[in-house]
Amino acid sequence: MDDGNKKNLKRxxxxxxxxxxxxxxxxxxxxxxxxxxxxxxxxxxxxxQNNNYSGRLKDKVYTDDTDKTISIVIPPPQGRxxxxxxPFTLDLIGGIGDALKEQNCDMLISHLTMTDYHAAxxxxxxxxxxxxxxxxxxxxxxxxxxxxxxKVPFVAWGAQLxxxxxxxxxxxxHQGGRRATNHLIRMGRKRIAFLGDNEGPEVQLRFSGYKxxxxxxxxMVQPELVRPAHFYPESAMEAIDVxxxxxxxxxxVVAASDMIAIGAMRxxxxxxxxxxxxxxxxxxxDVLVAAYASPALSTIKQDVTKAxxxxxxxxxxxxxxxxxxxxxxxxxxxVRESCGS
Numbered sequence: 001m002d003d004g005n006k007k008n009l010k011r012x013x014x015x016x017x018x019x020x021x022x023x024x025x026x027x028x029x030x031x032x033x034x035x036x037x038x039x040x041x042x043x044x045x046x047x048x049q050n051n052n053y054s055g056r057l058k059d060k061v062y063t064d065d066t067d068k069t070i071s072i073v074i075p076p077p078q079g080r081x082x083x084x085x086x087p088f089t090l091d092l093i094g095g096i097g098d099a100l101k102e103q104n105c106d107m108l109i110s111h112l113t114m115t116d117y118h119a120a121x122x123x124x125x126x127x128x129x130x131x132x133x134x135x136x137x138x139x140x141x142x143x144x145x146x147x148x149x150x151k152v153p154f155v156a157w158g159a160q161l162x163x164x165x166x167x168x169x170x171x172x173x174h175q176g177g178r179r180a181t182n183h184l185i186r187m188g189r190k191r192i193a194f195l196g197d198n199e200g201p202e203v204q205l206r207f208s209g210y211k212x213x214x215x216x217x218x219x220m221v222q223p224e225l226v227r228p229a230h231f232y233p234e235s236a237m238e239a240i241d242v243x244x245x246x247x248x249x250x251x252x253v254v255a256a257s258d259m260i261a262i263g264a265m266r267x268x269x270x271x272x273x274x275x276x277x278x279x280x281x282x283x284x285x286d287v288l289v290a291a292y293a294s295p296a297l298s299t300i301k302q303d304v305t306k307a308x309x310x311x312x313x314x315x316x317x318x319x320x321x322x323x324x325x326x327x328x329x330x331x332x333x334x335v336r337e338s339c340g341s
Contacts, residue, residue: 009053012125013118013150018051019044022151023125024319031127069106070315071129072096073120075138084109086231087259087287088302089135092157095308096133103312117147124152131315133157137168137201155315157307159201160326167318168326169311173202176300176331177209180254180282183298185217187280187339189252192219195229195239195264196256203256206284210254224248229256233263240267251279258283258290258299265293265338276340286334295337303329 009015016026021040029036029044036044047053072093074084084090093109100107108129112119120143123129132154137144141161147154148166156168184192194210196203211221225248227239236255240263243250255261261283265275275281275295283290286301306329314324 009048009051013121015044015048015051015053016125016151019047022153023121024130024151024153027125027127067104068130068316068319069108069128070096070100070131070133070312071108071110071123072133072135073110073112073123074135075140087289088231088257088285088304091285091287091304092135092307095304095306096311097308098305099308099312102309103316105312105316117143117150117152120147120154121150121152131155131319133311133315137161139199141201153315153318155311155318155324157311159205160328161201164326166326167314167324169307169314170202170328171302171307171331172328173205173331174209174212176284176302177206177254178213179209179331179333180206180284180300181210181213182217183333183335183339184252184254184280184282185213185219187252187276189280190219191222191225191250192252192254193225193227193243193250194254194256195227195236195260197228197230198226206254206256225250229260229263231257231259233259233266236260236263237267237270240264241271244271253279253281255281255283258285258287258297261297261299261338262289262293265295265297276338280339282339286332290334291336293338298336298339299334301332301334303332 012026013023016023019026025036026044029041097107110123120132123132134154134156137156137158144156145165156166158168158170159173160168181192194207196207198204198207214221227243229236229239253264255264261281265281268275268279273279283297283299286299290297290299318324
């Protein structure tokens with residue numbers, strides 16, 4: 001755009017669009033950051049003056065002895081309220097926090113609802129942080145693509161999806177779902193239920209692994225055994241109660257998370273069923289409480305320490321102007337008491 005075409009700009013992203021650079025570059029330039037060349041600073045300052053830029057950056061909320069500040073954003077899962085207390089979310093935040101500490105970076109937890117990509121972009125544009133980690137894609141895939149088009153530096157924890165334009169890190173969810181189901185089949189289970197919220201990208205992939213394992217073992221997918229359950233025990237308890245009330249036989253449960261699995265075991269025991277004698281149960285995540293459940297929960301482990309380091313490494317490289325690509329980590333089968341072997 002011709003610098004002579006003056007506008008009255010109020011938003012940092014508009015100034016970034018005129019300058020042809022990222023929002024974070026404009027933010028740093030206006031804050032006289034040493035990460036931006038003097039030539040770029042002068043050009044952006046001139047554009048701001050010539051276009052009557054009236055926005056202002058908020059003061060940095062972190063101290064000068066840290067290299068970067070990264071904000072963690074948690075989109076609401078499929079339109080529901082975000083539960084920061086979810087054990088896996090806390091484990092993952094811990095892994096990211098440890099990795100940031102190793103790199104002398106600060107961490108902020110944002111309660112941003114992220115109903116659109118502008119809200120997330122403004123976190124960086126305001127100067128409150130240098131980049132974002134988005135935990136979970138929920139139904140925000142299109143908005144995350146738009147965020148990437150605006151050159152906002154962020155890495156998402158989640159699945160790799162068709163048409164993805166942003167960097168994500170996640171586990172091999174399809175492999176995990178397949179391994180969980182195959183283990184129950186090896187234990188001799190014939191009617192295996194799946195509990196999870198299939199609207200979410202990661203659970204969709206775990207479900208696809210479940211289906212593949214059944215098909216490879218010449219077992220039919222039974223629609224009545226596929227039940228929605230959100231990521232908290234009460235939802236799983238309700239799903240199991242309904243299965244039992246309807247008289248639908250099942251001898252195994254593949255749960256899309258450990259908290260779903262723990263809720264399922266609770267409902268089974270309450271109904272007089274024995275785990276694993278009557279029904280074998282396997283979860284997903286390997287949160288700390290899984291090993292101390294009664295019986296101890298078999299599960300698919302996601303390595304949050306490796307995930308945290310990989311997320312932070314990719315984001316810091318992105319902030320240095322390097323290109324990064326999505327990647328995912330393998331999963332591990334952790335066998336405990338809830339499967340019988």
